[in-house]
Amino acid sequence: MVPLLLLLATVPQSSSPLTVSAAISLSEALEAVAAAYRVAGGTPVVFNFGGSNALARQIVNGAPVDVFISADEAQMEVVEKADLVRAGTRVPVVANRLVLVVDSRSRVKAVTDLGVAEIRRIAIGDPVAVPAGVYARQYLERINEWTRLQPKMVPVANVRAALTAVQNGSADAAFVYATDARIAPALRVVATITGPQAPRIVYPGAVVRTSRHPQAAAKFLEFLRTPPALAILEKHGFTPVTDTR
Amino acid sequence: MIALAFTLKQGDFELTIDVRLEGGVTSVFGPSGAGKTTVLDAVAGLRRPAAGSITVGNRVVFSSAEQVDLPPHRRHVGYVPQDVALFPHMNVRRNMLYGRRPGQRPDLPVVARILEVESLLDRGVGELSGGQRQRVALARALMSSPEVLLLDEPLAAVDVELRRRILPYLSRVRDEFGTPIIYVTHDRAEVAEFADEVVVLEAGRVVQHASRAEWRDTSGPMSQGAS
Amino acid sequence: MDLTRITLFTLAAAVAATAVMVPPGLFLAWLLARYRFRGRVLLDTLVSLPLVMPPVATGLILLMLFAPRGPIGGVLGRIGIDVVFTWKAVVLAMAVMGLPLFVRTARAGFEQVDRRYESVAATLGAAPLRVFFTISLPLAAPAVIAATVLGFARALGEFGATIMIAGSIPGSTRTLAVAIYSFAETGRDREAGALLIVSAAIAFGALWLSTRLTSRNGLRA
Numbered sequence: 001m002v003p004l005l006l007l008l009a010t011v012p013q014s015s016s017p018l019t020v021s022a023a024i025s026l027s028e029a030l031e032a033v034a035a036a037y038r039v040a041g042g043t044p045v046v047f048n049f050g051g052s053n054a055l056a057r058q059i060v061n062g063a064p065v066d067v068f069i070s071a072d073e074a075q076m077e078v079v080e081k082a083d084l085v086r087a088g089t090r091v092p093v094v095a096n097r098l099v100l101v102v103d104s105r106s107r108v109k110a111v112t113d114l115g116v117a118e119i120r121r122i123a124i125g126d127p128v129a130v131p132a133g134v135y136a137r138q139y140l141e142r143i144n145e146w147t148r149l150q151p152k153m154v155p156v157a158n159v160r161a162a163l164t165a166v167q168n169g170s171a172d173a174a175f176v177y178a179t180d181a182r183i184a185p186a187l188r189v190v191a192t193i194t195g196p197q198a199p200r201i202v203y204p205g206a207v208v209r210t211s212r213h214p215q216a217a218a219k220f221l222e223f224l225r226t227p228p229a230l231a232i233l234e235k236h237g238f239t240p241v242t243d244t245r
Numbered sequence: 246m247i248a249l250a251f252t253l254k255q256g257d258f259e260l261t262i263d264v265r266l267e268g269g270v271t272s273v274f275g276p277s278g279a280g281k282t283t284v285l286d287a288v289a290g291l292r293r294p295a296a297g298s299i300t301v302g303n304r305v306v307f308s309s310a311e312q313v314d315l316p317p318h319r320r321h322v323g324y325v326p327q328d329v330a331l332f333p334h335m336n337v338r339r340n341m342l343y344g345r346r347p348g349q350r351p352d353l354p355v356v357a358r359i360l361e362v363e364s365l366l367d368r369g370v371g372e373l374s375g376g377q378r379q380r381v382a383l384a385r386a387l388m389s390s391p392e393v394l395l396l397d398e399p400l401a402a403v404d405v406e407l408r409r410r411i412l413p414y415l416s417r418v419r420d421e422f423g424t425p426i427i428y429v430t431h432d433r434a435e436v437a438e439f440a441d442e443v444v445v446l447e448a449g450r451v452v453q454h455a456s457r458a459e460w461r462d463t464s465g466p467m468s469q470g471a472s
Numbered sequence: 473m474d475l476t477r478i479t480l481f482t483l484a485a486a487v488a489a490t491a492v493m494v495p496p497g498l499f500l501a502w503l504l505a506r507y508r509f510r511g512r513v514l515l516d517t518l519v520s521l522p523l524v525m526p527p528v529a530t531g532l533i534l535l536m537l538f539a540p541r542g543p544i545g546g547v548l549g550r551i552g553i554d555v556v557f558t559w560k561a562v563v564l565a566m567a568v569m570g571l572p573l574f575v576r577t578a579r580a581g582f583e584q585v586d587r588r589y590e591s592v593a594a595t596l597g598a599a600p601l602r603v604f605f606t607i608s609l610p611l612a613a614p615a616v617i618a619a620t621v622l623g624f625a626r627a628l629g630e631f632g633a634t635i636m637i638a639g640s641i642p643g644s645t646r647t648l649a650v651a652i653y654s655f656a657e658t659g660r661d662r663e664a665g666a667l668l669i670v671s672a673a674i675a676f677g678a679l680w681l682s683t684r685l686t687s688r689n690g691l692r693a
Contacts, residue, residue, distance in 0.1 A: 054657055078659065121557055126640075129658035154557050154639050157657065169540035170556040289595050317594035318603075324595040330588045334610050343606075344596030389596045 017044040018216055019064060021055040023071035023131065023203060024158045025096065025177045029236035030069075033229045042223060043216050051158030053129035059084055059208060066217040069093055069205040069224075071159075071177075072131035076204045086214060089207040092241040093224050094233050096201045097178040098135050098193040101166055106173070108190050111140075114149055114173060123154045123162040123171035132159035135199040136175035142197040163187075177201075179237035202241055247271075247393060247425060251297025251307070253287055260284070260449040263297075268425045270415075272440035274433075279446040281429040282327070285395040288427065289324045290317035302392045323386030323424070327397040329378050331370045337381050338366040344389025353388065359417055360384045376407045380414060387422060394418070394426040400435060408435075415439060437461060475663075479670055482647040485559065486627040489566030493574055493623050498616070500571075501578035502604065506587075523572040527632025531565060535637045538564070561638035562645050566627035574623035581615020582608060618685045625678035629671070648674075 022030055027049045034045040048055065048065065052075040059065050060082045068085075070076045079085055102108050107118065114122060125133030133155060140146040154171055156162050163180050165171035166187055173190075181189050193199070205224065207217040223229055230240060247266040252259060260280040273281045286292040288299055290306065293314060299307040301322070306315045323344075331340050341353060341362075357363045360380045365373065373381065379399055386394055399415070400408045416439065419426060430436060436443055436457070443460040445453035453460065504516055522530045538545040538555045545555055555561050585608050593603045609616065631649035638645040640654040648671045655664035 051657070053659065057657070057659065120554070126654060126658055128660070154641055155654070156639060168535070169545075170535075289591075291591050291595075316599075317591065318597050318599050320595070321597070322595050324592060326588060326592060328588065330586070330592045332589060332593070332607065343593065343598070346597060385596070395595075 016213070017046045018066045018213060018220055019046050019048060020067040020069065020220070021048040021050070021059065021063070021065045022067075022069040023052045023055070024049045024160050025071060025132070025179055026069060026203070027160075028183065029179070029233050029238060032232045032236070033224065036228060036232060037220065037223055040223075040228075042220065043213075045220060051125060051130045053078075053126075053131070054157070062210075064210070064212070065208050066211040066213055067205060067221055068208055069203055070131070071096075071201070071203055072134060073202070073204055074134065075129070075131060076206060079206070079208070084209050086207040086209045086211065086218075089218060089221065090204055091206070091221065091225065093203045093205040093221075094230070094238040095241045096203065096238055098132070098139065098175055098199065098201065099178045099181050100173060100175055100190040100193070101163070101181050101184070101187040102173045102190055103166060103169070104186060104188045106188065108173065111143070111191050111193075112145065113190075114145070114152070119152060119172045121154045121165075121171040121173075122149060122152045123156055123165035123174040125159050125162055126155040126157065127153070128155075130155075130158055131201075132162065132175065132177060135201055138199045139193055139197060177237075182237045246300075246302065247288075247427070248298070248300040249284065249288065251287065251294035251299060251309075253283060253292060253294040255283065255292070258283075258449060260287075262444075262446075262451055264444055264451060264454050266425065266427070266442060266444075269441035270419055270426045270428055270439055271442045271444060272436045273427060273429045273444045273446060274431065274436050274440075275446035276431060278448075280449045281431075281446055282397055284446070285324065285397055285427065285429060288320075288393065289322050289395055290315060290320050291324075304392070321390070321392045323389055323391030323394045325379075325382045325386050325394070325396045325399060327399075327401060329382045331373075331378055331382055331385070333370050335370070336366070337362065337368050337370065337373070340370065340381060341366075341385045341388050344385060346390060356384045356387050359421055360387075360414055376411060379411055383414065383418065387418065387424070391424060394424050396426060396428045398429055398431070400430070400432070412438060475666055475670065477643070478646055478648055478651050478667065479674075481559075482628060482649075483674075485562045485647060486566055486624055488563045489570060489627040490620060490624045492563060492567040493571045493627075494620060497571055497574040497578060497619070497623070498609075501575045501619075502582055502608070504575070505579045505582035519575050520572050522569050522633075523576075527569060527630070528636055530568060531633030531636025534561075534565065534568060534633060538637060556637050557639050557641060557645060559638075559644060562634055562647060565633040565637055566630045569630045569633055570623035570626040573626050574619045577619035577622055578612070578616050581612035581619070584615070585611045614685060618682050621678055621682040621685065625675060625682065628678065629675055 030047060038044060052070040052072060055068065056070065056075040056078040059068055059079050068079055076090065100111055108114065124136045125131065127133040127137040137146060140149060154165065156165060159176050159180055162174040163176050163184055166174045167184060178192060181187065205221050207214055207221060211217050246268060250263045252261045260283050262284060273284055275281055283292060287294055294307065296309045298305060305313055306320045307313060357366065360383055362380050362384055365377060365381065400411060428440065440457050443455055443457060444451055500519055535556065536542050540546065540549050548555060555564065589607050589611065590603050593607045598606065629649055631653065634647060635650050640646050640650045648667055652664050652667045652671065
């Protein structure tokens, strides 16, 4: 409560909205957080959701963004390497887990079942750079399934596209985040990826160095890490950042 | 025997005709706009009459009462339009052979000889003079063994001198093949020289149907054709 | 990335798409050029739609039709034919996007053919199909060839609809255009640049050929 009051005291009265580029898996959760932020007297926020790799490229190419929240460290590195992260503002925001989803009629029971003929196409974010796809590939490589399953992989632009592919039947299975599976109750979660071989999924956030509203941006980023915001994020299935998996 | 008994509407224009032709050469004569070409189009199947019937030889090619309307390719007519319309992408020989039905006479050499186009057979269509084009078009129509020849002002675009030279070919066609000919013209001299029967059209109506002899005696000062 | 493989696949798919679009394209061009019938304007509009709508919108419609749960995709699925996310979807997207361009250009060619030739051919005993193949098509040939080249060029450059129903699967649906997008999106700029050059060179060649064919015969498409 006290941090919140401090926040309210220091937020400037500017009415120009903040532009926040955030990983697409954060869509519903962040909209809810921004609404709460507004109610608490914070600046309005305009979101630009997409695959984190696409967002990073946009920032590197000069897109006027105030805050960037990526689904993995690698894409934040891309922005950091281009000297576009405001010093001292890079922080871990929230964590997530990877799951395997299939159509509710499918007979797949485990990740190792993906080799059966019934599974013709597996949708994942492009494993070259889309975080959800990179995480999936890391995991499958660690359990020695990547080479066998690669011919079935359908790389798509972002994790929600992977979810949509299973929903409309163009793919038989997809690796998405636990938070995405929650908005698609018609699909069945075969497995939640945990354990020593599971990827550690942490979403870093930072203020973009070229932001026109660095103070307001920093305030919003701070708000994300306060209990009220975390409560909203957890309600959507995200988990707090810890060192355990 | 050819029987034409139909009405045909085209916008504001209406053509009504009811004649029986004996064969030989029938000239359809009249001023421009009288509907002469429309008669040929109807016989060929390129325009559909509103009502009536058309009989060529012993075949009914059109009858509104019996719901018969043979498409042009089944009517066995030989049409030579006013602008001749030789196929530009074929040479003379291929033009002439286009309508040839397998196993039917006449032969290419025979027709070519009668119309004196033997030396032109391998020429392109663009290399021909006006008179030559007329003869090739006639030959092409004849090669399809038609039951009636439809000629639309075949001499209209040709000078006087050339006309005198081409008319004998038309006579030759009549004599050697015996195919009935319907010959559209607005020129009195052509009618006088070539026709066996005359059908006079004016504003879509038949005002006279007579043999050539009768027509010469009774014809009035109405035609504006050049002589 | 295998530049040769991507290029060859794109060319092969564009050739297949052109082969797919020509027969219905000729039929439609002929129909629209020669006949008046009820629904003609509707047909003309439908055929031209992919030309004017955003390609991704056309792609979305195709996806709704051909996805395994869609009306056409479902029927094909029952006889074992998979369309979305396979090379068939690539050819389909290319053909659908190229067809309107083909029809437009071929139709202009047919309209230029004097109907007198067709009438005379009919009186000489040629049935409509024979008239089409011996008179109309040869006389409209320059425009039909130009239409084919244009349809092929459009197929080559197709992206929006392709990415919607075929995705960008390396080795099986990754065309030049789609590969450029994927590589650019994932930061592989060097590879994207190489593909860009190949793509531009092919498009240039196709358009140059088409322009030469139409201007030589005095026809502006």
